[in-house]
Amino acid sequence: MRDKPIFIFFLLIVCLVLFWGVFYPNLSVLLTSFQQKNTWSLANYKEIFISPLILRATFNSFWISIATVIGSAIVGGAMALIFHFLEFPGRRIFAALAPLPLLMPPLIGVIAFIFLYGESGIISRVIIKTFSLTSPAWQLNGPGAILAVHIYSFYAYFYTFISTSLNNLDYSLLDAARSLGASRQKIFFSILLPLLKPALIGASLLTFMNSMASFSAPYLFGGGTPMLTLQIFNAKVGSQWELAMAESVLLAILSIFALIWLTYNQETTIGGSKGTASITRRTITNFWLKLTTLFVTFIAITIIILPLLTLLLISFAKDGSWTVEILPPSYTFSNYEKVFSNPRFIEPIYNSLIMSALSAAGAFFFSLPAAYLFTRTKFFGQKALIILTMIPWALPGTVLGLSFAASFNEAKWSNGGIVLIGTFWILPILYFLRTLPLVLRSTQANLEQVDANLEGASRSLGASFFYTLRHVILPLILPGAISGTALAFATAMGEFVTSVIVYVPNSRPISIEIAAQLRAFHLGNAAVYGVFLTIIIAISLLIGRRLSSTKLSNNI
Amino acid sequence: MSRRYFLLIFILLSILSLATCQKESKTSLLIYSPHGTELLEAMKARFEEKNPQVEIQFLDLSSQEIYDRVKLERANTQADIWWGASAITFGQAAEEGLFEPYKPTWADKVTEIARDSQDRWYGTFQTPEVIVYNQTALKTEDIPKDWDDLLDPKWKGRLIVRDPVRSDTMRTIFGAMILRQWSAAQTPDAGYDWLRKLDANTKEYTVDGTLLLQKLARQEGVVSLWDLPDVALAINRQKMPLEFVIPASGTPLVIDGIAIIKGTKQLKLAQEFYEFVTTEENLLLAASEFYHPPLRTDIDKAKLPDWLRKIEIKPMPVDQTLYKTNIQDWMRYWDSQIRNQNNR
Numbered sequence: 001m002r003d004k005p006i007f008i009f010f011l012l013i014v015c016l017v018l019f020w021g022v023f024y025p026n027l028s029v030l031l032t033s034f035q036q037k038n039t040w041s042l043a044n045y046k047e048i049f050i051s052p053l054i055l056r057a058t059f060n061s062f063w064i065s066i067a068t069v070i071g072s073a074i075v076g077g078a079m080a081l082i083f084h085f086l087e088f089p090g091r092r093i094f095a096a097l098a099p100l101p102l103l104m105p106p107l108i109g110v111i112a113f114i115f116l117y118g119e120s121g122i123i124s125r126v127i128i129k130t131f132s133l134t135s136p137a138w139q140l141n142g143p144g145a146i147l148a149v150h151i152y153s154f155y156a157y158f159y160t161f162i163s164t165s166l167n168n169l170d171y172s173l174l175d176a177a178r179s180l181g182a183s184r185q186k187i188f189f190s191i192l193l194p195l196l197k198p199a200l201i202g203a204s205l206l207t208f209m210n211s212m213a214s215f216s217a218p219y220l221f222g223g224g225t226p227m228l229t230l231q232i233f234n235a236k237v238g239s240q241w242e243l244a245m246a247e248s249v250l251l252a253i254l255s256i257f258a259l260i261w262l263t264y265n266q267e268t269t270i271g272g273s274k275g276t277a278s279i280t281r282r283t284i285t286n287f288w289l290k291l292t293t294l295f296v297t298f299i300a301i302t303i304i305i306l307p308l309l310t311l312l313l314i315s316f317a318k319d320g321s322w323t324v325e326i327l328p329p330s331y332t333f334s335n336y337e338k339v340f341s342n343p344r345f346i347e348p349i350y351n352s353l354i355m356s357a358l359s360a361a362g363a364f365f366f367s368l369p370a371a372y373l374f375t376r377t378k379f380f381g382q383k384a385l386i387i388l389t390m391i392p393w394a395l396p397g398t399v400l401g402l403s404f405a406a407s408f409n410e411a412k413w414s415n416g417g418i419v420l421i422g423t424f425w426i427l428p429i430l431y432f433l434r435t436l437p438l439v440l441r442s443t444q445a446n447l448e449q450v451d452a453n454l455e456g457a458s459r460s461l462g463a464s465f466f467y468t469l470r471h472v473i474l475p476l477i478l479p480g481a482i483s484g485t486a487l488a489f490a491t492a493m494g495e496f497v498t499s500v501i502v503y504v505p506n507s508r509p510i511s512i513e514i515a516a517q518l519r520a521f522h523l524g525n526a527a528v529y530g531v532f533l534t535i536i537i538a539i540s541l542l543i544g545r546r547l548s549s550t551k552l553s554n555n556i
Numbered sequence: 557m558s559r560r561y562f563l564l565i566f567i568l569l570s571i572l573s574l575a576t577c578q579k580e581s582k583t584s585l586l587i588y589s590p591h592g593t594e595l596l597e598a599m600k601a602r603f604e605e606k607n608p609q610v611e612i613q614f615l616d617l618s619s620q621e622i623y624d625r626v627k628l629e630r631a632n633t634q635a636d637i638w639w640g641a642s643a644i645t646f647g648q649a650a651e652e653g654l655f656e657p658y659k660p661t662w663a664d665k666v667t668e669i670a671r672d673s674q675d676r677w678y679g680t681f682q683t684p685e686v687i688v689y690n691q692t693a694l695k696t697e698d699i700p701k702d703w704d705d706l707l708d709p710k711w712k713g714r715l716i717v718r719d720p721v722r723s724d725t726m727r728t729i730f731g732a733m734i735l736r737q738w739s740a741a742q743t744p745d746a747g748y749d750w751l752r753k754l755d756a757n758t759k760e761y762t763v764d765g766t767l768l769l770q771k772l773a774r775q776e777g778v779v780s781l782w783d784l785p786d787v788a789l790a791i792n793r794q795k796m797p798l799e800f801v802i803p804a805s806g807t808p809l810v811i812d813g814i815a816i817i818k819g820t821k822q823l824k825l826a827q828e829f830y831e832f833v834t835t836e837e838n839l840l841l842a843a844s845e846f847y848h849p850p851l852r853t854d855i856d857k858a859k860l861p862d863w864l865r866k867i868e869i870k871p872m873p874v875d876q877t878l879y880k881t882n883i884q885d886w887m888r889y890w891d892s893q894i895r896n897q898n899n900r
Contacts, residue, residue, distance in 0.1 A: 239884065320790075422632060505586065520794075
């Protein structure tokens with residue numbers, strides 16, 4: 001073991017970051033949950049188990065999250081497979097548009113949804129008009145609405161993870177199977193699915209946890225459906241802080257349970273050595289089949305981009321003018337003028353850019369060694385570390401922000417004298433912790449897909465650890481790391497719930513600006529900021545795609 | 557190939573170095589306030605004009621968010637002033653020792669209920685709660701004139717209400733409705749009955765004020781209960797087709813206050829700002845431009861803006877102690893026993 005010092009060095013860094021950043025602040029969440037009025041007590045947990053409301057909320061959160069995972073996997077997976085294996089007119093454009101929902105900052109996304117599918121939304125009014133209905137055809141309300149919004153927002157995790165994996169695949173395996181006479185189903189279930197398993201597991205985890213911890217969708221569309229995050233929020237507002245913490249612990253445990261269950265079900269993948277064979281897409285020749293494919297993709301793409309178009313529309317609509325009409329009756333540039341003429345206009349955009357870039361860069365550099373340690377080595381406490389990395393993603397943003405800020409609010413021996421509250425740095429650090437799982441999971445999915453024997457071969461041929469790292473490991477995992485980093489950047493750009501708790505004047509992020517504009521009824525201005533945010537996120541995702549799809553294997 | 561990554565790293569590092577150099581030259585004062593960017597910007601500009609060496613910074617947060625923050629930052633105070641929250645919230649925060657007492661020069665110009673006995677906070681604005689409706693959707697004779705009119709079955713499915721669990725304003729209204737009928741039986745039952753009937757007419761509980769007014773403007777519902785400044789802003793600034801009435805039997809007035817946060821490093825400057833935003837001139841500005849009626853009793857009625865002189869605000873007495881001790885229980889009862897129970 002010549003490499004041991006290097007491993008230990010990286011392991012120490014990983015442990016240190018996770019201890020201070022995750023374990024230490026969340027310990028206080030756990031401890032608080034066992035208190036009531038400053039004395040130790042199990043009363044909070046007792047309340048959870050006797051309150052039918054909390055139990056119902058837990059059940060709802062759980063089944064809606066599972067349904068979200070299934071729905072997102074079907075939508076995202078189907079899109080990735082279709083765009084990857086089939087050739088048809090417009091494929092490239094469709095493929096480029098597929099991850100679009102990630103561009104929608106959460107706050108703006110739900111507003112666009114309301115304007116589209118809400119009772120007085122565009123689509124709803126079009127349907128009422130065309131079919132001369134007397135009442136709306138549906139209500140954007142209840143579990144169905146939450147599920148629709150969730151799948152719309154989360155399928156892109158599956159799409160991105162699976163696409164990256166497919167790009168990284170050795171297609172000679174598929175060709176070999178085909179030439180040996182395997183049926184298409186056989187190839188799909190026995191070869192493709194096992195190869196995609198790491199990507200599927202990674203995306204399922206992120207989606208499940210994200211959906212468990214999701215707040216905006218239940219808050220806006222729940223319509224009285226009790227969900228765990230809402231109960232936590234209500235408890236906090238009702239000054240039952242300890243109960244809120246106990247509910248958060250319950251939520252985190254359910255999420256971690258899913259993490260453990262999924263990781264234990266993950267056997268080693270079949271030897272996917274990296275070959276050079278690349279894909280030949282099947283061109284659809286049958287006219288009717290082609291037409292159907294086109295039609296279905298067209299509908300899908302329309303659903304995907306409609307909220308963005310709505311956002312654009314609102315940004316040009318005169319505030320307050322749009323009441324009972326299907327579309328805004330009058331248009332204006334004044335929203336843009338007002339935003340541009342504000343001397344403070346660029347500040348939130350600039351702040352968000354810097355903070356997201358910092359956090360994404362941090363997550364990228366942290367994930368490379370961490371992913372390697374978590375998949376290629378075995379050491380005591382490894383599972384615990386993996387769980388720690390996921391906790392900030394599994395907890396609701398408010399709980400994460402409050403517990404973190406409370407842990408670094410004054411210089412204490414236990415926090416190493418680090419004061420973060422009131423500083424610029426607290427937000428980039430929180431973004432880093434929160435989006436880390438995106439990069440880590442995506443990198444791990446790539447690494448797991450690659451046969452460990454490749455490294456062994458390189459080492460046994462006399463290559464040094466760093467040579468192997470540079471020429472064998474890195475080229476294989478960079479695509480995953482980069483597409484994960486792009487996701488992390490995009491997520492940090494739109495982050496709101498955590499930001500609102502700890503931002504300071506010189507770190508005021510764009511999402512806060514949007515919320516402030518909304519609160520002052522400046523829907524148009526909020527939409528203008530939303531448009532900007534969308535453009536920035538689009539560019540970052542495009543760069544990520546570019547970098548991750550370059551033929552890195554040329555280096556081997 | 558690798559050059560590209562080095563370039564990426566280089567760009568990230570240069571962003572990092574940019575981010576770390578922030579300039580600090582003026583004395584700055586940090587205000588936490590839910591009063592909205594426009595009012596805050598206006599006050600900031602006026603104060604800085606008078607005090608060029610000072611920079612006013614503000615964070616525009618909801619009062620619940622401010623409360624969380626101030627508690628969180630207690631060990632390491634960040635903001636100097638908290639401007640804007642109900643007397644109830646301020647009372648709670650004062651009890652927790654979050655404020656630095658200060659007696660403003662106009663201390664005796666507000667009534668007893670608009671000031672803390674230990675000078676920890678003082679009232680600045682009074683916010684009347686109103687009935688708001690879509691004026692294009694209602695005929696004149698249909699316009700509700702008092703709280704009880706909202707219980708008329710003709711409003712079934714046409715009433716939209718802001719979710720009270722998350723709103724100080726709605727909690728105040730619901731609490732007042734319970735207390736209005738309290739003295740007879742000394743129980744909230746009559747009030748609960750009233751809320752049950754209101755629930756029967758309610759089509760939806762929206763999660764925030766903006767959406768509420770938006771839905772009213774778009775006629776998803778036509779009547780609601782909300783606070784006057786928000787409604788007036790929506791009507792006059794956003795030109796929403798809405799109108800409001802002050803309920804005939806009286807309206808609960810929410811006292812909206814200001815306080816200096818304990819641990820401020822700029823006590824003198826904070827006091828100066830405190831005084832500045834509560835001068836007659838600036839209170840009148842807040843009243844005319846932002847629809848916040850002032851609390852100071854010494855302001856000449858003739859100087860008040862037209863809109864305020866035209867309306868008659870009849871205060872509804874609200875027993876603050878009863879309200880404070882019971883509101884959490886009432887809301888919990890409402891949430892589990894009344895919400896959405898009566899309209900199916």
